Amino acid sequence: MRIERRLEQPRWLSFVVPAVAIALATLLGGLVLLVTGHAPVKSFRRLFEAAFTAKGALSATVVSATPLAFTGLCAAVAFRMNLFNIGGEGQLYGGAITGATAGLLLAHSPSPVAIGAMVLAGAAGGALVAAIPGFLRAFLATNEIITSLMLNYVVGLILTYLIFDTHSYLRETKGFEAQVFPQGKTLPASATWPSWTVHGLALPLGFLVAAGLAFAVWGLYARTRFGFEVQVIGDSSRAARYAGMRTRRKILAVMCLSGALAGIGGASQDGDFRHQLDPRGLTAAGYGYAGIVIAALGRYNPFAVVVLAFGLGGLQNAGYTLQSADFPAGLVGVMEGLILFCALGGEIFVRYRVRFERRAPKAPTAALEPEPSP
Amino acid sequence: MTNNSLLVLVISSGVGYGTPLLYAALGEVLAERTGVLNLGVEGMMLVGAVMGFWTVQRIHIGSTLVLAAAIGVAALAAAAMALIHAFLVVTLRANQIVSGLALTIFAGAGGLSSYLGNDLNLSGAPARHQFTEPLPNSLQNLKIVGPILFGQSVLVYASWLFVALVAVYLRWTRAGLNARAVGESPAAADAMGIDVVRYRYLHTIAGGALAGIGGATFSLWLTPQWVDGLTEGAGWIAIALVIFAFWRPTFCLVGAYFFGALTALPFALQAHNVHISGDLIQTIPYAATVVVLVLVSSAVARRRLGAPAALGRPYVREER
Secondary structure: OEEEEOOOOOOOHHHHHHHHHHHHHHHHHHHHHHHOOOOHHHHHHHHHHHHHHOOOHHHHHHHHHHHHHHHHHHHHHHHOOOOOOOOHHHHHHHHHHHHHHHHHHOOOOOHHHHHHHHHHHHHHHHHHHHHHHHHHHHHHOOOHHHHHHHHHHHHHHHHHHHHHOOOOOOEOOOOHHHHHOOOEOOOOHHHOOOEEEEOOEEEEHHHHHHHHHHHHHHHHHHHOHHHHHHHHHHHOHHHHHHOOOOHHHHHHHHHHHHHHHHHHHHHHHHHHHHOOOOHHHHHHHOHHHHHHHHHHHOOOOHHHHHHHHHHHHHHHHHHHHOOOOOOOOOHHHHHHHHHHHHHHHHHHHHHEEEEOOOOOOOOOOHHHOOOOOO | OOOOOHHHHHHHHHHHHHHHHHHHHHHHHHHHHOOOOOOOHHHHHHHHHHHHHHHHHHOOOOHHHHHHHHHHHHHHHHHHHHHHHHHHHHHOOOOHHHHHHHHHHHHOOOOHHHHHHHHOOOOOOEOOOOOOOOOOHHHHOOOOHHHHHHOOOHHHHHHHHHHHHHHHHHHHOHHHHHHHHHHHOHHHHHHOOOOHHHHHHHHHHHHHHHHHHHHHHHHHHHOOEOOOOOOOOHHHHHHHHHHHOOOOHHHHHHHHHHHHHHHHHHHHHHHOOOOOOHHHHHHHHHHHHHHHHHHHOOHHHHHHHOOOOOOOOOOOHHHO
C-alpha cells in the first residue's frame, strides 16, 4: 500500500468525505450504544424524530442551530487563516454581556434602533474579547490557542459574577423570585428580536442574520483583496510577508472579525431566545466548542457551516428534548466527537491518494523514487 | 504561624489541587516532547475520573487493592482515548489541534464521560473507597510542614516519584533522548534509525495514562464522588502548565502547586471569613496563564526554553 500526495483535490471528494464520515460516525455511535445495552436503531430514530420530524421540532432545531451558526462562522473565519481561535465560547459570552447592556439601556428607543444597537454592541463585545489573543498573537507571538481558551474561562466567570455575585446593572434585584434565585433583568419589549413564521417553521431574526453573515463572509474571502491576503497568509505566512502583506494587522483584524461573529451570536441569545443575561444557560450550552466541530466538518466554508449548524442543532435539540432517564445522556457529545474523528480521518483521502499495488520485488526502495518509466 | 493560618492552608490545599494538574502536565510533557500536541487532556482526565470511580463503586475487594485497581483502570481508559488521538495524528496525519479538540468533545463533559457516568449510574453517591492521608498524626500535626508535606495522600507522594522518573527518563536514558530527538527533528531521528511512529504512539499513550491518573485524583481523593464535568477545566490548565514549565518535568511540579494554590485561595479565604468574590478570584489561574504565556512566548525565549521544534507537525517520511 502506498500513500501519496494528490496534486489536485477533486471537488466531489469534499462532499463525499463528510457524508461518509457522518455515516461511519453513526455506525460507530450505534456500536457504542449496542455495547452499553441500548437499542441503536431505536435511539437514533428517537434522535431523528426529536430533531426534525416531530411537531415543532424543526423550529426548535433552528433555535439550537442559530448560536452554532455564529460560533461556526467564528471558527471558520479564523481557522481558514490557520489562526486557531478556540475562544468562540468566551467571545459569545462577551457579546451576550454587551448586547444585554445595550438592550437594557435603550428600553425607551424604537425597536429597530434597540435591536440594531444590540447587534453592534454584541459584535463589539465579542471583538473586544477576541482582540486580546489576537493582539498577543500578532505582536508578541503568543500562542492564540491557549490564550483564547483561557479567556473562555475568564469571561465565563465574569458573566457568572455579574449576575450571581454582585448587584450589577444587568441583574434583577426586585421581586421575590429574584431575591431567592439571582437572575438577569428581563429585556424590554423593544429589545425583543422579531421572528417570522413560514409554513409553520419559526425563523428568528438571529438565524437570518447568521445566514446573511455567512454570505458576507464568503464574499469577503472569495471576492476581496483582504480575503485573498488572508488565505495567502494562512497557506504560507512567510510567502505573504515576502510579498509585502501586513500579516500582523491581518491577524488582529481576522481575530476581531471572528470574535465579532460569535459576539453577535451572544446578542442573539439575549434578544431572540433568553430575553435576559442568562449565565447558567449560556455556560452550560458549550456553543463555542460545537462551533469548532462545525467549522472543521464544513472545511471552513461559510455556507457549509450554516447547513451543518442546522444538522448539529438538530442533534443538540434532540439531546435536550430527550433528556430523561431512558435516553442515554452524553450521546450527543459522543456523536459530535465521532463525526469529527471520522471527518478528520477522512481528510487523508482528500489530501492523499491511497494506492494498493504489489511492490516490485527487485527494487525495495521504489517507494521513495518516482515511477520508473516503462 | 499556626497550622490554621491562611498561608499554610493555601499551600497545603494547593498541593492537593495541584496534583491532578501535575499528573496531566507530566503526561502532556511526554507527548509534546515527541512532537505530539494533545489538546484532549480534559477529556482524557474525565474518562479516567469516571472509570476510576466506577472501579471503587463496583468491584468488591480490599480497600488498598481496589484503589490500586482504580488507578490502573483510570490510566487504561484514558490511554485508550489517547490512542484515538495518536492514530488520527500520527497514522492519518490529521491536524493535531482539531483532533485534540475533537477528543475533548468526544470524551469530555457532555460526551463519553457523561455517557458512562449516566449509564453506569455513578452520580450522586459518595465514593465507597477513597484515598486518605496515610502518615501518622504526629507527623501531620508538625508546625507548618505537617499539613503541607505530611498531610497528603499517596497520590501526592507518587506524583513526586513520577516527576523524578520522567525527568531522569528524558534526560539520562537512551529512550528518553531518542524521544526528544523525535520531537526536535523527526527526519534526523528517522535517519538515525529511530522509529518515529512508534515513539510518538507510545508517548502519546503514556501521556494519556498519566492524564487518567490525574482525573482519578479528583474522583478518588479531592472530591470523592462523580459529577458531570468534575475536572472543571483542569485539563486545559495542565496544557498551559506545560508551556509555563518550559516542557520540564521538575518545573511542572512548581507550576502545578502555584496553580493549585490559586484554585485553593477562594476556599481558604472563605474559611477565614474574608469575602472576596470567588468567581473573580477563580479567574486568576486563567489570567495568570495568559500572562506567563506572553512572557515566555518570544521566539528566542521559546527556543532557549525548550519548545520541541517539531511540536504539532506530522512527520511524513516522503515529504521531508
